[in-house]
Every structure is written in structure tokens, then in C-alpha cells.
Amino acid sequence: MVRNRREELYVTVPTLFRCPISMDVMKSPVSLCTGVTYDRSSIQTWLSQGHNTCPATMQILPSTDFTPNLTLRRLINLWLQHQPPHAPSSSAVTKSEFLEIVKNLNGEKNRLSSLLKIVEFLKCSSENRRFFVSLSDAIVNVVGVLVDCDVxxxxxxxxxxxxxxxxxxEVKEILRSDRRYLSKFLMILKNGKLSSRIQTAKILEFIALDVNSQRKIVEEQGLLYELYVFINTETNRFAIEAGLSTLIAISTTRPVRKELIRFGIVETIGKIITGSETARIVVEKSLKLLETVATCTEGRSAIGKSEDCLSGIVTRLMKSSRAATEHGVTVLWSVCCLARDEAAREAVGKVNGVMKVLLVMQSDCSAGVRQMCGELVKALRVGNSNSSNKKYSKSCLASYDTKTTHIMPY
Structure with a gap:
């Protein structure tokens, strides 16, 4: 009977609209450099598990960046508009069964099975997710499992x-009101699989929207350090991006920035931005975090001592996003102008920093960044004239005319 009913309601989905990984209709189709299109969530999960190949072709990916397939997305949306408005859910459980699972979750002996069913139910549709959130005490019960369980x-x-x-x-408010679950987040960051660690970092970023929540996260012993270790040891772009986003969200006070500096955040970011295959969004977030660190004296000092980091910043100017370039200029200005670090000025000059700064000045940057660029050029010129390096002192900086209005890219 069930089989006949399902066959009666079955809707044929064009193969082109199905994700090669999940086999479900794609919600946000994106294409890899191999030309194969996947649903964004599916390919992100695949890559976050450490794979560096295209799942359909098994080709090694020279780049893990992907591009939204807007044409296919429009075709899918058009097709969906012509489907029955009350198509049956592909969820493994009905809403009434789901209610019982959520209600008895804290008393369940087999929590693993119940949680698996909840995850599958939520994945099915946004309607299911709204239904779950609307249930009385549903989120409280789920968080309660996290607090009580050590598995x-x-x-x-x-x-x-x-x-x-x-x-x-509603979810964020419940998570902000209680900090007991944070120890379990720490446990996952230490011992969980990569996809779970990425999810944990994302959740922490979501709830770190006010000073009180940020303080709770930072006060959880070892959590800040594990987030640092996460970006320091992982090579997966989604892991690094998630970790950087979280650190940016919680690095709003000087004590937190000083701790990150003590851990070695400047050297870690230097390693990330000098990587030849580092994704643009990762570069942008790295420079944003570095800009945050540079707001304190200890941060500017650490950056000034890291020639590799300074060289990496200069190299990335005008090669990533506009935001990344502006973050980079701000960091260089903080160290070379605000801190007046002579060693940093010399290090920046050695890698043709003035040429890059001049290019930024002529680009579509903000007025504030253009002003910092002007001050940087003057600071680097002074640093050059005082340099003991004769070869360096004969560079273009020595004869630079501040009235120059145009310079060709090199």
C-alpha cells in the first residue's frame, strides 16, 4: 500500500537538476573547475572532509574554488514552480513521529538514532526546520543532550x-543564555571529525554577536586555543575560513588579541597568506584578523618582527578582493606609520611595497585608505633614506616624486 502510494505521487526529476553527491534537487548549484556542478552544501561537506578531488570524475582539483551556476539555478526554480504545491516530504519520519522523537529525546536510550532522524528531517526542507524551531522546548531538549552527554x-x-x-x-538566544555546552564544543574541536569541527566554529561565530557571549566563549578554558590550533593545523579551506571568522568575531578585546599573539597568530597568518593556493576569501579573512590584531601595541610589534608576514601582505595587495587590499594597507600603515617600525619599513620596501601602495592609491579604494597610502609612501621614503643597505637605498623610493599621478603596473 505504501509502495503504491509513493509510486502514485512520484515526480520525475531531471537528472541535470540532481546533485551527483546527494542525488537530491540542487538548491544552490555551484560548479568546480572540472565543469561538474554540485549542490553547494554537498560539495562543501565533501571538501571539508579533506578530499581534493572532483567526486564525479575523481580528478585532482588544482583549485577548490567553485562558481555559482546561476543559469541552472534559474532553470531549477522555474521547474519547481510548476510542481504540485503540496508535494510529499521525503523525510524518513512524519511530523507526528518527529514530535514524539523530540519530546522523548532526553529520556531516549538510543539518542544516536533519534538525532540521526532529526537531522534527516531538518535537511528535507526549510518548512521542516521552521516547524522544528516553532516546537515548544525543542531546542532546549537538543541542547540538553549536548550538556548531559560525553559521547x-x-x-x-x-x-x-x-x-x-x-x-x-530563538536558537541563538537559547545558546547565549547558557554556557554549559561550551565544554562539549571544546571536545568536538579536539576530537571530532572535520565537518563537525567546521560546524562548531560556525555556531560559535553565530552566537558571538554581543560582548557577553564573546566573553563566555573566551572564558571557556582552552576554547580560544583550540580555535587557534584549528586554523594553524588544518589545510582545508572551509576549516580555515570558519576558524578565522570565529576568531574575528570574538577578538573584540585587547586581552583576547594578546592571547592570540602569544599563541603565534601572526606567524600563522603569515603562513596562510603566503600559500600559493590560498583561496581569496581566506586571504581576506586572514588580513581582517591581522588588522584586528594590529590595533594593539603587542600586535603591531609582532607583525613588525615577522618579515614573512609583511612580505605576504605586500604580495597580496591588489591580488585578492578590494576588502583584502584595504585590510592589508591598514595593517602596513599601523606598523610602518603608527608604530614607526624602521625594520618593518625596510622589509616592506625590499619587496617593492611602495609600488603596490601606489597602485592601491590609483584604484577604487576608500578615501581613508588612500590617505593611509599617501602616509605609507612618505614613511617608506624616510625609511629608505635612513637605510644602511646601499642597494636598497638606490631603489625608486630615493627619487620618488610625491607629485607623480600615474604609475604603470609591473
Whole structure:
């Protein structure tokens, strides 16, 4: 009977609209450099697990960047508009069964199985996710499992549930009101699988929207350090991006920045931005965090001592996003102009920093950044004239005319 009913309601989905990984209709189709298109969430999960190949062709990916397939997305949306408005859910459980699972979650002996069913239910549709959030005490019950359980696999499933609904205000408010679950986040960052660690970092970023929440995260012993270790040891672009985003969100006070400097955040960012295959969004977030660190004396001192980091910043100017370039200029200005670090000025000059700064001045940058560029050129010229390096002192800086209005790219 069930089989006949399902066959009666079955809707044929064009193969082109199905994600090669999940086999579901794609919600946000994106294409890899191999030309194969996947649903964004599916390919992100694949890459976050450490794979460096295209799942369909198994080709090694020279780049893990992907591009939205807007044409296919429009075709899918057009097709969906002509489907029955009340198509049956592909969820493994009905809403009534789901209610029972959520209600008895804290008393369940087999929590792993129950949480798996909740995750599958939430993945099916945005309607299911709204239904879940609207349930009385549903989020409280799920967070309660996280607080009471010490099994990594169970905690990872709770994180998967929260990751699916974290954008809802009700969820963020509940997570901000209690900090007992943070120790389980620490456990996942230490021992969880990569996809769960990425989800954990994303959730922490979502809830770190006010000073009180940021303070709770930082006060959890070891959590800040594990977030640092996360970006320092991982090579996966989604892991590094998630970790950087979280650190940016919680680095709003000087004590936090000083701790990150003590851990070695400047050297770590230097390593990231000098990587030849580093994604643009990762470069942008790296320079944003570096700009945050440079707001304190200790940060400017650490950056000034790292010639590799300074060289990496100069190299990335005008080669990533506009935001990345402006973050980079701000860092260089903080060290070379605000801190008046002579060694930093010399290091920047050695890698043709003035040429890059001049190019930024002629680009579509903000007025504030253009002013910092002007001050940087003057500072680097002074640093050059005082340099003991004769070869360096004969560079273009020595005869630079501040009235120059145009310079050809090199």
C-alpha cells in the first residue's frame, strides 16, 4: 500500500537538476573547475572532509574554488514552480513521529538514532526546520543532550542539528543564555571529525554577536586555543575560513588579541597568506584578523618582527578582493606609520611595497585608505633614506616624486 502510494505521487526529476553527491534537487548549484556542478552544501561537506578531488570524475582539483551556476539555478526554480504545491516530504519520519522523537529525546536510550532522524528531517526542507524551531522546548531538549552527554558522536549530531537551524533568533538566544555546552564544543574541536569541527566554529561565530557571549566563549578554558590550533593545523579551506571568522568575531578585546599573539597568530597568518593556493576569501579573512590584531601595541610589534608576514601582505595587495587590499594597507600603515617600525619599513620596501601602495592609491579604494597610502609612501621614503643597505637605498623610493599621478603596473 505504501509502495503504491509513493509510486502514485512520484515526480520525475531531471537528472541535470540532481546533485551527483546527494542525488537530491540542487538548491544552490555551484560548479568546480572540472565543469561538474554540485549542490553547494554537498560539495562543501565533501571538501571539508579533506578530499581534493572532483567526486564525479575523481580528478585532482588544482583549485577548490567553485562558481555559482546561476543559469541552472534559474532553470531549477522555474521547474519547481510548476510542481504540485503540496508535494510529499521525503523525510524518513512524519511530523507526528518527529514530535514524539523530540519530546522523548532526553529520556531516549538510543539518542544516536533519534538525532540521526532529526537531522534527516531538518535537511528535507526549510518548512521542516521552521516547524522544528516553532516546537515548544525543542531546542532546549537538543541542547540538553549536548550538556548531559560525553559521547563525541552524539554531540556531533547535536551540532549538526544546531548548524541547520542556527540562523533562527530563538536558537541563538537559547545558546547565549547558557554556557554549559561550551565544554562539549571544546571536545568536538579536539576530537571530532572535520565537518563537525567546521560546524562548531560556525555556531560559535553565530552566537558571538554581543560582548557577553564573546566573553563566555573566551572564558571557556582552552576554547580560544583550540580555535587557534584549528586554523594553524588544518589545510582545508572551509576549516580555515570558519576558524578565522570565529576568531574575528570574538577578538573584540585587547586581552583576547594578546592571547592570540602569544599563541603565534601572526606567524600563522603569515603562513596562510603566503600559500600559493590560498583561496581569496581566506586571504581576506586572514588580513581582517591581522588588522584586528594590529590595533594593539603587542600586535603591531609582532607583525613588525615577522618579515614573512609583511612580505605576504605586500604580495597580496591588489591580488585578492578590494576588502583584502584595504585590510592589508591598514595593517602596513599601523606598523610602518603608527608604530614607526624602521625594520618593518625596510622589509616592506625590499619587496617593492611602495609600488603596490601606489597602485592601491590609483584604484577604487576608500578615501581613508588612500590617505593611509599617501602616509605609507612618505614613511617608506624616510625609511629608505635612513637605510644602511646601499642597494636598497638606490631603489625608486630615493627619487620618488610625491607629485607623480600615474604609475604603470609591473
Amino acid at each position: 563525541v558522536e552524539v554531540c556531533e549530531l547535536v551540532v549538526a542539528v544546531l548548524d541547520l537551524v542556527i540562523s533562527e533568533n
